[in-house]
Each structure stands twice: as structure tokens, then as C-alpha cells.
Amino acid sequence: MDLVNHLEGRLLFAVPKKGRLLQAALNLLEGADIQFRRESRLDIALVKNLPIALVFLPAADIPTFVGEGRVDLGITGRDVVAEHDAAVEGLNRASAQSGKSTPTKEEAAQKGCVEVMDLGFGACKLQVQVPEKGKYKTPADLIGKNIGTSFVHLAEEFFAKLELEADSAGGADATKKLKTNIIELSGSVEAACALGVADGIVDLVESGETMKAAGLMAIDTVVASTAVLVKSKSPSNPAMVDLLASRIRGVITAQKFVLCQYNVERTKLPQATKITPGKRAPTINALEEEGWVAVSSMVEKKRIAIVMDELTEVGATDILVLDIVNTRTF
Numbered sequence: 001m002d003l004v005n006h007l008e009g010r011l012l013f014a015v016p017k018k019g020r021l022l023q024a025a026l027n028l029l030e031g032a033d034i035q036f037r038r039e040s041r042l043d044i045a046l047v048k049n050l051p052i053a054l055v056f057l058p059a060a061d062i063p064t065f066v067g068e069g070r071v072d073l074g075i076t077g078r079d080v081v082a083e084h085d086a087a088v089e090g091l092n093r094a095s096a097q098s099g100k101s102t103p104t105k106e107e108a109a110q111k112g113c114v115e116v117m118d119l120g121f122g123a124c125k126l127q128v129q130v131p132e133k134g135k136y137k138t139p140a141d142l143i144g145k146n147i148g149t150s151f152v153h154l155a156e157e158f159f160a161k162l163e164l165e166a167d168s169a170g171g172a173d174a175t176k177k178l179k180t181n182i183i184e185l186s187g188s189v190e191a192a193c194a195l196g197v198a199d200g201i202v203d204l205v206e207s208g209e210t211m212k213a214a215g216l217m218a219i220d221t222v223v224a225s226t227a228v229l230v231k232s233k234s235p236s237n238p239a240m241v242d243l244l245a246s247r248i249r250g251v252i253t254a255q256k257f258v259l260c261q262y263n264v265e266r267t268k269l270p271q272a273t274k275i276t277p278g279k280r281a282p283t284i285n286a287l288e289e290e291g292w293v294a295v296s297s298m299v300e301k302k303r304i305a306i307v308m309d310e311l312t313e314v315g316a317t318d319i320l321v322l323d324i325v326n327t328r329t330f
């Protein structure tokens with residue numbers, strides 16, 4: 001089937017085609033009941049139960065497709081969205097400086113990605129790193145030096161700001177324009193210092209193991225990133241964007257919370273509900289037994305053990321913890 005000819009009237013939703021964000025993104029789609037079958041080698045999949053087509057793209061390219069308004073929604077990293085924004089700003093600045101035409105206000109207002117929500121997975125930091133045993137201790141020490149990175153536009157923006165600060169603080173010779181040299185590398189960036197290509201690098205750190213293994217240390221953070229849902233500034237079907245956002249938010253909330261149910265004497269209710277205030281408020285039902293109530297309340301998964309300890313301490317009994325499959329609680 002020629003899928004490209006079946007896209008008419010469908011909202012386009014970009015999903016990372018590989019890498020670290022792929023599985024968590026697919027889990028979200030499944031939780032949101034977005035049903036599709038991806039044919040082998042095809043980067044487009046029609047959704048069976050909604051007027052949507054999924055487009056599988058490299059995470060780093062998704063901000064371009066969404067920002068240009070060619071795709072309506074996307075799941076990608078905040079780091080690559082920031083890199084795309086920095087690239088567009090850099091391009092506009094360069095055009096303005098060279099007297100070339102820049103986008104009008106109206107054109108600019110149509111372009112770029114709008115963050116709909118933080119998806120809570122894929123956490124990492126884009127950090128400035130230098131050799132642990134080297135002479136550079138602060139980012140300012142790297143002004144005018146060689147920096148290896150795959151995030152050239154964010155790195156340029158970061159060092160341009162540092163250079164400006166250094167200039168205006170009189171820390172640099174105003175007659176001699178310092179310019180940090182940003183070297184574009186497409187992977188294994190950590191090797192650049194050891195091999196003499198760079199004095200410092202700007203690269204992603206998650207566990208920190210790669211950085212440590214390369215004998216590097218982080219001295220500043222350029223962007224703290226997680227996966228995000230982004231939309232274009234003028235999506236083809238805003239109602240469908242809202243529906244998908246609401247479903248995805250429901251799945252994320254369900255992943256983060258559990259339902260805690262327990263019985264407690266009515267006299268202890270104020271103390272107990274202080275421990276389990278719920279998202280909006282706890283649900284309280286009278287029990288057949290005089291003076292007792294049943295409480296159910298959403299509790300953050302990561303706090304549940306402490307919450308159960310505290311409830312036991314105030315005299316709650318029959319404490320049950322239930323998984324939430326899906327929610328619509330806002």
C-alpha cells in the first residue's frame with residue numbers, strides 16, 4: 001500500500017525511530033490506545049482506530065519536522081528541541097548581520113515547537129566537561145579554546161554568552177575578540193579531549209559512567225533534558241492534539257501514582273488524610289462499623305512505603321495499594 005497517499009486528513013505524529021526514547025514512547029502510545037502496525041522498513045504507520053499517522057524519525061530531526069509545521073505532534077528530547085531553537089536563532093542573527101532577509105514577525109510566529117508536556121522519561125543533562133586532571137576548572141577558562149560537541153548551536157550560544165560576560169566584565173582584552181572554537185562531532189565526543197582534538201566538550205550525561213571512564217568531569221550544565229511532547233504552532237487538527245495530550249497525560253499520571261485504600265477511625269481521619277491528601281481530595285465512605293470510615297486516595301508511587309508506615313502509625317488498618325491502569329484526573 002502506498003501509505004503517503006493515505007495521509008490526507010490524518011494528524012501526523014512523530015515518534016523516535018530508534019534509540020533511548022523509542023521503547024518508552026511506544027509504551028505511551030499503547031497506554032493511550034493508539035493502535036497501529038508498522039510494516040518492516042516503513043517509517044510511516046497508519047493508526048487503525050484514530051485519524052492519525054505515526055511517522056518514525058530520528059529523535060534529533062523531530063523538532064525540525066514539528067517546528068516547520070510539517071508534522072503536528074512529536075515525542076523527542078528537550079535537548080534536541082533546544083538545539084533546533086538555537087540553530088534557528090543563530091541563522092536569523094546571521095541573516096540580520098549580513099543584511100539578508102529575516103522572517104517577518106508573522107512568519108516567525110508560525111514556526112517552532114511548543115512544549116505540550118514533560119513525559120518524565122529520558123532524563124539526561126547536556127554538560128560542559130573537561131579533563132579531571134587538567135587546568136580548566138570553570139567554563140570561562142574554556143573561552144577561546146576548542147570545544148567538541150554534537151550540539152554545536154547550543155554550545156555556540158553558551159560560549160557566546162560567556163564571552164560577552166567576560167568582555168563586559170573587562171576580563172578579556174576588548175581589542176582582541178575572543179572566539180571559542182566549536183568543533184562538530186557526531187559521536188564518541190568524550191574521546192575528543194584525550195585525543196587532543198578538543199580542550200573541553202559539551203555532551204550528554206545520564207549515569208555519568210561514560211564521562212568518568214573518559215577521565216572527564218562536568219563543570220556546568222547547558223540544558224537539563226527529559227522527553228517531551230511537542231506540537232507545531234498551527235496543528236492541522238487542534239482537537240485531536242488535545243485528545244491525544246489528554247490520553248498521554250492520563251497514562252503518565254497512572255504510571256506515577258497508585259491508589260491507596262484503608263480503614264480508619266473517624267477520630268483519626270484528620271491525621272490520616274494529612275498523610276494521604278490525594279490529588280484533589282481523598283474519597284471517604286462510611287463503614288458499616290460505627291465510628292469507622294474507608295478512605296481511598298492517589299499516592300505517588302515513590303512515596304507509598306513511607307505513606308503506609310505513617311498510616312499504620314496513626315492507626316489505619318486494612319491498607320491496600322492498587323495499581324492504576326489509566327486515569328483522567330486533572
Ligand SMILES: Nc1ncnc2c1ncn2[C@@H]1O[C@H](COP(=O)(O)OP(=O)(O)OP(=O)(O)O)[C@@H](O)[C@H]1O
Nearest residue numbers: 018019020021058059077079080122123124204206
Ligand atoms: N545517555 C544518554 N545519551 C544520549 N541521549 C540520551 C541519554 N539519555 C537520554 N537521552 C535522550 O535520548 C535522546 C535520543 O538519544 P539517542 O542517542 O538514543 O538517539 P539516537 O537517535 O539513537 O541518536 P544517535 O544515533 O545520534 O546516537 C537524546 O536526545 C536525549 O534527549
Ligand SMILES: O=P(O)(O)OC[C@H]1O[C@H](OP(=O)(O)OP(=O)(O)O)[C@H](O)[C@@H]1O
Nearest residue numbers: 187188189204205206207208209210211
Ligand atoms: O552518562 P552515561 O549514562 O554514560 O550516558 C552518556 C553517553 O551516552 C551517549 O552516547 P551514546 O551511547 O549514544 O553513544 P555516542 O557517543 O556514539 O553518541 C552520550 O553521548 C554519552 O556519551
